[in-house]
Amino acid sequence: MEEKPNTVKPEKIRQFITDNFLFGQRTQLSDSDSFLENGIIDSTGMLELISFLEEKHGISIRTEELIPDNLDSIERITRFLERKLQPCQVALEPTTAPEWATGRD
Amino acid sequence: MMKTVAMLLDSLKIDTDATATWIEHWIRETVYTRLKRKGAVVGLSGGIDSSVVATLCARALGPQRVLGLLMPEMDSCADSLRLGRLVADTLGIGTAVEDITPVLQSLNCYALRDAAIRSMVPEYGEGYKSKIALPSVFDPAEYAIFSVIVQSPSGEQIRERLNAAAYLGIVAATNFKQRTRKMLEYYHADRLQYAVAGTPNRLEFELGFFVKNGDGAADLKPIAHLYKTQVYQLAEYLGVPDEICKRTPTTDTYSLQQSQEEFYFSVPLEHMDLCLYARDHQIPAAAVADATGMAPDQVARVFAGIDAKRKAACYLRSEPLYPAAEVSSAE
Numbered sequence: 001m002e003e004k005p006n007t008v009k010p011e012k013i014r015q016f017i018t019d020n021f022l023f024g025q026r027t028q029l030s031d032s033d034s035f036l037e038n039g040i041i042d043s044t045g046m047l048e049l050i051s052f053l054e055e056k057h058g059i060s061i062r063t064e065e066l067i068p069d070n071l072d073s074i075e076r077i078t079r080f081l082e083r084k085l086q087p088c089q090v091a092l093e094p095t096t097a098p099e100w101a102t103g104r105d
Numbered sequence: 106m107m108k109t110v111a112m113l114l115d116s117l118k119i120d121t122d123a124t125a126t127w128i129e130h131w132i133r134e135t136v137y138t139r140l141k142r143k144g145a146v147v148g149l150s151g152g153i154d155s156s157v158v159a160t161l162c163a164r165a166l167g168p169q170r171v172l173g174l175l176m177p178e179m180d181s182c183a184d185s186l187r188l189g190r191l192v193a194d195t196l197g198i199g200t201a202v203e204d205i206t207p208v209l210q211s212l213n214c215y216a217l218r219d220a221a222i223r224s225m226v227p228e229y230g231e232g233y234k235s236k237i238a239l240p241s242v243f244d245p246a247e248y249a250i251f252s253v254i255v256q257s258p259s260g261e262q263i264r265e266r267l268n269a270a271a272y273l274g275i276v277a278a279t280n281f282k283q284r285t286r287k288m289l290e291y292y293h294a295d296r297l298q299y300a301v302a303g304t305p306n307r308l309e310f311e312l313g314f315f316v317k318n319g320d321g322a323a324d325l326k327p328i329a330h331l332y333k334t335q336v337y338q339l340a341e342y343l344g345v346p347d348e349i350c351k352r353t354p355t356t357d358t359y360s361l362q363q364s365q366e367e368f369y370f371s372v373p374l375e376h377m378d379l380c381l382y383a384r385d386h387q388i389p390a391a392a393v394a395d396a397t398g399m400a401p402d403q404v405a406r407v408f409a410g411i412d413a414k415r416k417a418a419c420y421l422r423s424e425p426l427y428p429a430a431e432v433s434s435a436e
Contacts, residue, residue, distance in 0.1 A: 043251075048269040
């Protein structure tokens with residue numbers, strides 16, 4: 001079955017990080033480990049990560065979203081993607097006007 | 106704290122006379138005794154580093170034993186050739202001019218670079234100029250993400266954040282320039298039995314601001330231990346032409362002028378000197394902030410960048426690796 005692009009799977013992110021930056025050699029990467037503090041991803045790696053997330057989930061990450069709060073661990077990426085992939089919250093208007101608004105007694 | 110700030114600002118001042126004398130002795134010893142070469146080839150870019158190295162070599166070995174190579178290409182600033190010649194004429198050293206444009210064209214350097222740029226900016230084409238740039242550390246961006254900046258023939262600029270494939274494609278193609286220049290330096294060195302003198306300063310050498318097997322290759326690197334501000338002090342002492350001393354350091358690699366700050370260091374070079382010195386001498390970020398006027402969190406980001414660049418530079422500086430184990434015999 002084809003995977004929906006708006007499904008966030010932390011294990012897929014882990015797989016990408018492990019394959020591309022740890023060369024499959026480190027298995028003890030926790031979801032909260034900081035990529036920066038642990039020297040896991042350099043600046044070129046960050047470009048690769050951004051391309052992966054954009055292509056995998058069909059999204060465009062804005063420059064102001066490129067902050068460690070969103071991208072510096074598997075946990076943070078997961079939370080960021082979940083927020084990003086939420087359906088747009090359009091302000092809804094009442095379909096039927098409440099009685100107080102109709103002017104009827 | 107004030108004492109630390111004053112100490113920090115003083116720490117990069119050098120005794121120029123003693124420093125020049127010591128390096129000249131080192132060049133003679135290195136070229137004649139250790140390398141057993143008859144002179145030195147220096148690639149002259151018209152910038153301060155290559156001008157200082159050429160001057161030190163001419164003083165150490167004599168101008169008749171130094172060859173200055175001028176290697177412009179299609180994207181070079183016209184000043185580079187003129188100022189390179191000015192240094193050579195001032196020193197009385199011999200020169201050779203090698204326009205590397207045809208070599209780069211035959212390697213598809215420009216076509217490969219342009220294709221990578223066009224993958225981000227489809228309208229990029231004939232008459233456009235380009236460069237890649239990092240955000241300044243003074244920008245709010247927390248990650249050092251490269252963008253490509255293109256300028257249309259009418260002067261309109263477009264800036265696009267690069268993806269990994271485009272960034273690597275542009276860098277890989279433009280690296281042909283440094284590698285072609287080095288190939289020619291070694292051609293002349295072989296012909297004359299000279300050594301190739303590299304021109305990196307300490308910031309470039311330690312933080313990996315060079316192309317592996319390109320400008321990173323050399324037989325000797327006479328100013329690799331000097332911070333950029335120390336190179337300026339030495340240039341003034343050695344009488345390097347004023348126009349070169351006052352010129353903004355550029356990469357001279359892209360058709361749009363690109364400062365070393367926006368390409369690699371993200372902060373003014375004099376600040377980078379202090380940050381690197383402080384990082385190596387356990388001086389706290391707060392003292393650097395006081396000395397430079399930067400915010401402490403900006404200094405902390407520069408410190409983190411220094412650590413990351415040093416790590417990346419290990420690959421750039423590594424010699425070819427080979428297995429140390431003995432080969433098992435068939436018996």
